[in-house]
């Protein structure tokens with residue numbers, strides 16, 4: 068594969084707690100991942116992205132890092148990681164890891180040192196400005212109106228230091244002061260460390276949450292009437308995150324990666340208007356490889372208009388205005404599922420038509436221009452599990468119950484063998500239960516069924532691998548009309564592919580011609596039955 072292996076690649080996301088438990092403690096681990104990497108390779112994926120496995124008190128299940136350079140004992144040892152990467156490379160899989168740079172755990176030694184002065188004890192000390200500290204206002208309240216994603220103010224009082232510290236997620240996740248060049252240097256050392264371990268790429272968690280307004284100005288009110296389940300939703304986060312200086316740090320990340328021989332770098336960009344940020348973080352040759360957002364991960368329905376709107380942000384043309392004017396366009400990534408949002412079929416598909424919908428959805432993902440992500444179990448058509456309040460583990464879900472669905476239901480264990488205890492995930496007691504419904508969709512059950520979604524997924528990914536036009540070709544003539552979505556993909560060699568999807572339950576007459584490469588639910592170029600989908604080579608009379 069070329070240096071740009073990630074362009075148009077299929078990347079399979081592994082949530083380590085829930086993939087496979089090799090030591091019987093009920094929690095998945097690195098050795099478990101290594102055992103079943105053959106499953107990922109059998110899908111035809113180009114690589115894996117593994118959610119954090121670093122030393123952590125696990126308050127946010129690993130997204131609260133206490134040591135960026137070591138493995139949490141729950142997940143194994145550095146030797147287990149070395150074995151994982153060796154096995155992945157033997158199988159031809161790239162390995163991407165998940166670096167959380169907007170915040171650390173409050174148990175990180177950096178935070179202990181940063182909070183250890185002040186309140187009249189010392190004038191100056193190491194790491195004083197490594198986190199975002201601020202005095203109380205005259206009346207003792209937090210420095211400004213910023214709110215945290217998981218609910219409540221983005222500031223917590225620290226008695227040791229006699230100041231407030233900022234956190235955009237849990238109070239156990241203090242915000243790093245990424246404006247500080249020393250903090251940047253330390254984070255770049257982390258990048259170098261893992262490149263030295265042989266990783267092929269990074270997902271940068273919540274990257275747009277890094278870098279606040281140093282003047283600590285209030286966020287403005289959000290004028291949109293949208294859903295408001297948390298105080299966070301009442302504001303536009305124009306001051307608390309994504310300071311323009313972030314692009315400078317992104318360029319330092321890229322330079323560090325390039326100096327070590329290159330690797331893939333993909334930003335996670337949350338928020339309501341992510342496309343301009345995705346474009347800014349990836350424009351030109353000196354920033355990140357790609358970025359992905361929640362365009363298809365929020366609660367809204369999947370409609371042709373929505374897909375067309377997201378794709379339209381990536382025309383292939385340089386920016387025509389703003390600070391990146393003239394820079395070559397970056398590269399998008401897309402995901403329909405991840406560990407933070409309910410399973411796509413539970414969000415989008417009518418209950419009675421899930422099997423058909425799953426095929427249509429998989430073929431659509433496979434036809435998109437960009438790099439695509441598949442979350443573990445998506446290839447099985449897993450449904451969102453219903454976790455009762457008493458059994459919830461996710462701190463966000465517990466804090467916001469019953470306003471949000473929470474993230475536990477998408478993090479339940481991967482089912483491997485339908486008849487085994489806990490569907491073969493663990494010999495112990497799993498940290499979250501395996502539901503009978505998802506156990507029945509286990510890998511082994513679908514291996515035995517030639518018509519299963521698992522086999523269909525392999526066909527989709529194989530088609531994408533076989534056709535550079537699908538991976539990297541241009542996107543043209545996007546049409547969204549009612550339930551119909553259609554577009555063309557045009558390869559560098561002039562190959563033209565015709566892609567059409569019926570996102571609804573009524574037959575659509577297309578009247579097109581072409582040679583079918585892969586179709587779902589009885590679709591032909593002439594007609595798309597309910598949830599019909601196809602990719603066809605164009606033929607010209």
Ligand code: BGC
Nearest residue numbers: 127130167236272273335407
């Ligand atoms: C991750 C979440 C995590 C949050 C805070 C994200 O966007 O995907 O799982 O809770 O960042 O690190």
